[in-house]
Every structure is written in structure tokens, then in C-alpha cells.
Amino acid sequence: MRHHPDALMIFAAGFGTRMGPLTADRPKPMVEVAGKPLIDHARAIAEDAGIGRIVANLHYKPEPLIEHLNGTGILLSHERDTLLDTGGGLREALPLLGPGPVFTLNSDAVWTGANPLGELRSAWNPDRMDALLLLLDPNDARGHPGAGDFTLSDGQLNRGPGYVYSGAQIIKTESLHDVAETVFSLNLIWDRMIAAGRLSGIVHQGEWCDVGHPQGIAEAEALLDYERDV
Template sequence: MRQRPDTVMLFAAGFGTRMGALTHDLPKPLIKVAGKALIDHALAQVRAADLDRIVVNAHYKADQIRAHVAESDILVSHESPDLLDTGGGLRAALPLTGPGPLFTMNTDAVWAGPNPLVALASKWDPDRMDALLLCVSPTRAIGHAGAGDFELDNQGRATRGPGLVYTGAQILKSDLLAHIPDDVFSLNLLWDRMIKAGRLYGLPYDGHWCDVGHPAGIALAEDMLRNADV
């Protein structure tokens, strides 16, 4: 089993209902921000991290996702007939990702700062961790409302509570998915088990991150990117 992850799973299967009319004919990962599809913003981070294998899941408008990546080396896990949520979707993709720890990353966010996957890899310790979540201070979480998702102790162990916002990027030991009996489930279920075992960790991100899961996030992300280029 590999210890340093060389595979990433990109989540691109959701309906994008928060985007309203923008996702009537288009899956959310293909909505453009600063002239580039959201999924391509995520792929830019992946390519810069020099990973060996890229897997993307697809369900809503899956044919458009598949066509968008058709000329690349990206593998597509097509969730059909049902949407499987993050945990079920990741488990369904394991024949493509292979065994061992891997990165997962949402495709509805834009980053300004250090490469998030490189940051995670630099702190990954499989002897202590079952997952390492990349989190950001609410002051650096653009377009995100709420008090945060996780609190970290002085060793970096994560527990539920207001504090840092989960960015949608992590390293996870995928073999632990086998212990969940349900077909459709969120990774939150797995994280809660890790919290009880003291093996869920978080890493603060010192760049900026923008949630583009809602229409207002598009302009916010474009403004963030312009300021980052100044």
C-alpha cells in the first residue's frame, strides 16, 4: 500500500442546486470563473502537484463531464442510476483509484495561495492519521457563511465545532470505506469514526479559498484571483 498519495479523486457528480438556473443545462463543474471551468481550476492545482492518477466522478449531466475530459488522461467514475454522496461515490471509484491513501478535492472552489495538495502532502503522517483535512480560517474563506466546521488541538487533531472551514481538500485512507455498510453515505460518517479514534487531523491553509457553490461566489472568486495577481 502506498504511503505518499499519488492519486486524486475530484468530486463532480452533484446536482449544483444552489447554483439555480446556471445548472439547468450545465453541470456545476463546467461553470466558468475567470474564463475557465471550475473543474479546470481544480485540475490546475492537481497538475501542479504532479500526481500520477486523476479520477473524477460524474452523475448529473455526466456526458458533459466525460466530454470535457475526454482528451486527457483523466478516468471517469460514472455514478448511475443513483447519486452516491461523497463516501459512496469515492468507494464506487476505488477500482479506478486503486488502494491506499489518496487525495480528494471538491470542484466548486477556487484557490489563491500555496498549492493545497502539496501543502497536505508535506504534513501527511499515516502512522498518526487516517485523514488530514485542509481547513481555512473563516476570514480567508471567501463566499462562505458560518462559524466553521472543525476545531484543532495543539497536535492538529480535529473535532467538530466552530473554528476552521473545511475546504474540500484532504488526504484519506480509502481502505476504511469498507467498514461502512451503506451504499449511499457522506464522508462525514467516516470522519466521525476517525474523531472517536483520535485519528482525524486538520491542517490550516494560509492562502485564500473561495466557495463557488452559489452564484455570488463567481464574482467573489474572480475578485480574489484579480487581487492575487496584483
């Protein structure tokens, strides 16, 4: 079993309800930002980081995404009957991802600065971590209201206001098999890791924009334009 990740799960199965009419006829990863679908922004990050195996899960209106990804080499995990949430979806995709820790990346964000998967890879220490989450200072998290998701102390995470979870991580997958439910969130796994002192975090060197809602499109495009201009 490998101890360092070389496989990536892109979460792309959600309903995209916050997008309103923009997802009436397509899944959220096919919504365009700066002239290309969100799924292509995620693919570019993965390719730049040299990820060897990429899997995307599908559920809501999957046909446009299937057609778009045809020929890219991305493997597809079909959640045909039930949306399995992040934990259940990741477990369902394990036969495609292979054994050992994996990267995961939400498909509804854009990034500037350092490659997020590269940052995680450089900081990953499987001897003392069961998961490593990439976080943001709230000032660098556009389109994301609220006081943050985690506190960070000496590299260890706890629940509470402070840093925003970016949607990128490395996680060991063995504990997914300990959950009896079919549909479950990775929050359940993270809470168990927190209790064991095994959930770690680092802060992204750059900015990020949540594109889970229509207003996030303009904010994301403004962020990308700003990066090109500086």
C-alpha cells in the first residue's frame, strides 16, 4: 500500500441548488468561470500537480459531464440511485482510486497562488496525520461568509471559528469502512480524527473563491483577472 497520495477524487456529484437556474440543465461542475467549466479549473490544478489517477463522482444530470470528460483519462464513479455525500461518495470510488491515502478536491472553487495539491503533498506526514486539510485565512476566502470552520494550533485542527476549509485535502481512507451508513459526510470521519489528535491543517498561500452560488462567478472572474494583472 502506498503511504503518499497519487490519486485524486474530484467531488462533482452535488445538485448545485445554490446556483438556481444555472444548474437547471447541467451539473454545477459544467458552470463556466472565465470561459471554461469549473471541472476544467479542477483538472488544471491536478495536471499541474502531476496527479497520476483522477476520479470524479457523478449523480445530478451527469450526461454533460460524461461527454465533456470523455477522452480525458478521468475515471468516473457513478452514484446513480442515491447521492452518497462526501464520505459515502469517496468510499464508493475507492476501487477506482486504489489503496492508500488520496487527495480530494471540491470542483466549485477557483484558486490563485501556490498549487493546493502541491502544498498538501509537501506537508503530508502519514506517521502523524490521518488527514491534512488545506485552510484559508477568512480574508483570502472570497464568496464565503462566516467565521470559519476550524481552529489551528501547532498544526492540529479543532472545530470552531478561525480558518475556512478550502475543499482540498489528503485523507487516509481505511476508516471509511468503519461507517455503517451508506450516505455520510466526511465530517464524521474528521470528528473521529480530531478526537484522536490526527486531523492536521496548513494554510494556503494564495486566494480562493467559492463558486457554489451565482454571485461567486463574478467574484471568481475578478480574482483571476486580478492575478493576471499583478
